[in-house]
Every structure is written in C-alpha cells, then in structure tokens.
Amino acid sequence: MLDPDNTGLIVVDVQGKLARLVDNSDELIVRCAALIDGAKVLGLPVVWLEQNPDKLGQTVEELHQRLSGSPPITKFGFNACEEPLFIKQIELSQKTSWLICGIEAHICVYQTALGLMENKYDVHVVSDCVSSRSEENKRLAIHTLSARGISITGLEMCLYELVQDCRSPAFRPILSLIK
Known part of the structure; x- marks a missing residue:
C-alpha cells in the first residue's frame, strides 16, 4: 500500500508539441493535472523533468503553473536516473515510493521507472496518466513494466490509497479532483 508519508510524484516530460501529439x-493532461493537485493536497514532494527543453519545448502550461514551486530538472538521457540532479533530489526527499506520470510511456517513463527500481525504490506507474504517440506503445510499456515488477496503478486508485480513510482532511479535496 502507498503511504503518504513515504511517497512522492515524478512528472516526466509533458512538454511542447509532443504533449499534444500523444x-x-x-485527457492525459487533465489527469496529470489532477494527480499533481492531489499530490499537493497530500503534501507529497513533486519532481518534474524536461527532456532537452531547447528542442522539445517547456512543460505544457496546464501543468507548468501547478509545478512552479521548483524548477524542472533538465535531462538528455531517457532514463532520468542517469541525471545526477534527479537522483540527488530523489534522495533528499527521503521517500522510498514514487508515482510516475508523463510521456512517453515506452521511452522515458519506462526507462526511468526501471532505473528507480534498480536503485531500490518502490515504483508505481499511473497508467491513466501516461501516454505515447500510439496506444500500442503505451500498452507495451505497461505490460513490460508490470512483468518486470513495477506496480501499475490508476489516478483514482493511487489517490484513494494515499487518502486511506474518508475521515481524512484530504478526502474532500481529493474527491473534488476525481469527480
């Protein structure tokens, strides 16, 4: 089970024209926005990534405005774990479980999830908050990640798992994000 005291969120490369082509x-952008808002309600740290932003563009405005508390981590490799600043931020958070959303599911999300698992983190890919240019590549990524031991969850599933109880102060704000 996800524990709000031990969980963070990673937003992978929802940027530029590519974000509009997946x-x-x-729907992906709306769901990622709800996940980010939910993470904020729950007090989870949020780490966000941009792949080669000079070429691909910045994070889409709908998400950028929600993430403005800290700057994105620029990366050039597909596996964010190869970027020392990313690993440093993950380690500083002292969280051991990470939710992942973003694009593309079969490239950067896939490689980053496996990289985190190799670094002994508990990884949960939020299946309705990831995408690729083709549905087939997304399905392939989800299937392969699951087969390799990565947990697959959904937006509602992970948020309610983190809320844990309808008496939680976070319940009503999370409910409003899901409706």
Whole structure:
C-alpha cells in the first residue's frame, strides 16, 4: 500500500508539441493535472523533468503553473536516473515510493521507472496518466513494466490509497479532483 508519508510524484516530460501529439493528449493532461493537485493536497514532494527543453519545448502550461514551486530538472538521457540532479533530489526527499506520470510511456517513463527500481525504490506507474504517440506503445510499456515488477496503478486508485480513510482532511479535496 502507498503511504503518504513515504511517497512522492515524478512528472516526466509533458512538454511542447509532443504533449499534444500523444494518444488522448487532452485527457492525459487533465489527469496529470489532477494527480499533481492531489499530490499537493497530500503534501507529497513533486519532481518534474524536461527532456532537452531547447528542442522539445517547456512543460505544457496546464501543468507548468501547478509545478512552479521548483524548477524542472533538465535531462538528455531517457532514463532520468542517469541525471545526477534527479537522483540527488530523489534522495533528499527521503521517500522510498514514487508515482510516475508523463510521456512517453515506452521511452522515458519506462526507462526511468526501471532505473528507480534498480536503485531500490518502490515504483508505481499511473497508467491513466501516461501516454505515447500510439496506444500500442503505451500498452507495451505497461505490460513490460508490470512483468518486470513495477506496480501499475490508476489516478483514482493511487489517490484513494494515499487518502486511506474518508475521515481524512484530504478526502474532500481529493474527491473534488476525481469527480
């Protein structure tokens, strides 16, 4: 079970034109926004990444405005774990479980999830908050990650797992994000 005291969120490369080209892009951005808002309600640290932003562009405005508390971590490799600043931020958080959302599921999300697992983190890919240019590549990523031991969750599933109890002060704000 996810524990709000021990969980963080990683937002992977929801940037530029690519964010508008992935399968179900509008829904993806809305769901990622809800996940980010939910993480904030729960007090989870949020780490966000941008892949080669000079070429791909910045994080889409709908998410950028929610993430403005700290700057994005720029990366060039597909596996964010190869970026020392990313690893440093993950370690400083002292969280052992990480939710992952973003694009593309079969490239950067996939490689970062496996990199985190190799570094002994508990990784949960939020399946309805990831996408690729084709549905087939997203399905392949989810299937392969699951087969390799990465937990697959969904937006509602992970937020309610983190809330734990309808008497929690976070319950109503989370409920409003899901409706």
